[in-house]
Amino acid sequence: MGDDEPATISEAAFPLGRASFDPDAGPAEWLWRRVLEVLRAERERISARPVSAEVDLGRLRAAVGAYGFEEPVAPGVVIDETVALLREGTVHTTHPRYFGLFNPAPTLLGVVGETLAAAFNPQLAAWSHAPAAVEIEAHLVRFLGARMGYPAGAVAGSFTSGGAEANMTAVLLALTRTWPEYGTAGLRALPGRPLLYASAESHLAWLKIAHATGLGRDAVRLVPAGADLRMDVRRLRALLEADRAAGGAPFMVVGTAGTTGAGAIDPLPELAALCGEFGVRFHVDAAYGGMAALSDRLREDLAGIERAHSITVDAHKWLSVPMGAGALLCTDREGLAETFRVSTSYMPAGIPDTVDPYTSSQQWSRRFAGLKLFLSLAVAGRSGYAEQLERDAELAGLLRRRLADSGWLIVNDTPLPVVCFADPEAGARAPGEHHGALARSVVRSGRAWISTVRLNGQDALRACVISHRTTQADIDGLVQAVNEARKEQRA
Template sequence: MTSRAPLPPPVAALFPPRDERERIDELLGRELAEATARVVAGPVMPTLERERLRRELEPFDFARPRPLEELIAWAIGVMEQGVVHMNNPRYFGLFNPPASFPSQCADRISGAFNPQLASSGSSPAPVEIEAHVIRAFARRAGLPAASGGHFTTSGSEANYTALVCALTRAQPRFGTDGVRAFPGPVAMYTSRACQPAWFKIAHHAGIGRAALKLIDTDSSGRMHVAALEAAVKRDRAAGVVPVLVSPTAGTTGAGMIDPLAECACIAREHGAWYHVDAAWGGAALASERLRGLLAGIETADSITIDAHKWLATTMGCGMFITRYPQTLSEAFRVTAEFMPSSN
């Protein structure tokens, strides 16, 4: 039976002195570098058997803490064997690339300072950094200088934000009365090649999954504009309120870009919020050579971009960008006596 070094007192274990932190940091960096080298040369797919992992987890208990060094080695070993390795050169799966080293460094800095982002007063530095990045992408997309937005955990959260903004702008009483404020049922439109999280978004927003209208695609996998226009007109004739039209810039299955400009015209004609789900393809805005593929995005009311895809940040980092930051504020602003109203 292997004996363990005596554990430090709880407070010292959680908040060790500087020399101990530096020693652990050095150990962690070395172990991660060695694991990364093994991953690049090893299998792409997980090799860890779940049943074995469950057996290993059984002894873990709050009443029986373990030394940090032991846990670091165990966790690295489990992750090395228990995830798909996107930084392996033989990985040809989904479009989530390995996280860049600068992004990993940013994660370390953020974790160390642990900013509270509920109000700008508590964390002015990260709030301003966030706003600067959002404005930079808004400019690349061709949106007005007054555009705004925020980071999200994913493209799905950003798309959800777009739907809430669309409902809020379409009906001022949505915030108080919900969908009952509308004169009839509401509908949102995207292509059959859309990210299926839209079903969950419609469910969670309270409009119901049936409110999501999937439009057929053409032979190239792009949303069929004539079918979109016909669906919107048919719904309006039946008393349905179109609240959101969302073409995709980079479909999950094939990377196709819907006809953005044509979709924008239909949204405008029928008073719907025009949102571009560019979770994947939005990274093309950073390229002078590729950004022309997104012609029509400049008229969007809002845009989704996932930085953890082509921009190679750590998981999960999405962006919601809108030309109507006041609508975003109206949809999500709350006040509390413990939070300054100016925040």
């Protein structure tokens, strides 16, 4: 071995016990090489593996329970066994034929960002503790807000664990701005029961939010959707009028830009106008579809979103970064400060012309969630993301055509890459049972992952094209898989 060649480090050199917390450079390098080998193998071989597999619950619990944590175990053994558990006991959202929920394969820069965030471990509660991290996230919030149509210099907000936390932030902000006494005296001080309105096709995190905030689940009015699966504005108006007449206190209407079931975009301009007429807050849950704003072409379908008092977006849904990376966007910096105001002696003093994240968001101690998006955006550029988002939409269009040519009925209409389709000849079995059996057959085969959905009382299959790894061949593979499953069911 030459003088310039590094010494070969074996697993035996890796320290165990407390010494493993911060090993020397050689053993640490060995461990990172081992992890990189795993990542490389997963990326190179994922398309040849099943998207998911049946899990033996007893065997899984036995394998996990074998770790009693009393004595140390060699890192190579732990890594190999953990990788095997993840490989066998995971629905692989990183697979090019995962057509499931909004869980795309992460970018490489996103994974690197998570690693750097974990290694530097900045504490984002106070600006003074993590000025670089706080400013990076603030820059991203301004960028995203500007793409939604807000004045860039006025954008405020914060990163969240996901869309649900961002939506809860919007509710708290709306309550605070509608009734200033809410922050101190709570719901009991309000003149009537606060009510919020969202489409029956919206993400039902609203029910959990209403439960957690004390509004109560009955305070959520789920407005019926029309045949196009978008909120029926006429029905919304009728509910607002009836609730006010009965002594209720409507305070917030939610428009959804990309429903979970069908990718529908509610009529945002009409909703904004109605909210202005009734004097209630307008929020847009654009956790999924909002990222279409990175494409100049797809952005047109979000017209009216700039009129919202607040917007939820979620980069881990369509911008291909690891979970979680939600964000709340608005132009009401003072409102956020009032909603989350707190003063303690043990926190560092504020720095002029900066915002301490703990004073303007729900979380206190918080991970550097924005770095994975910052790196991914910086390297791909908005143009690279726009190309990918538009490609996803084109592949979804191809899927619709191939399914229609094969005799399937397309039951949703959206510019977003969510395709819902039904067998028009479900047979003697109930449609729900039939489509459920079709989905299970496809998933069990390991060739693709799809789900079922119920839209306006109609059962259907759902496929979302969301992975940057998906190709036309994967679309063809999905069509072949559902066609074969249907043939088996009809036999």
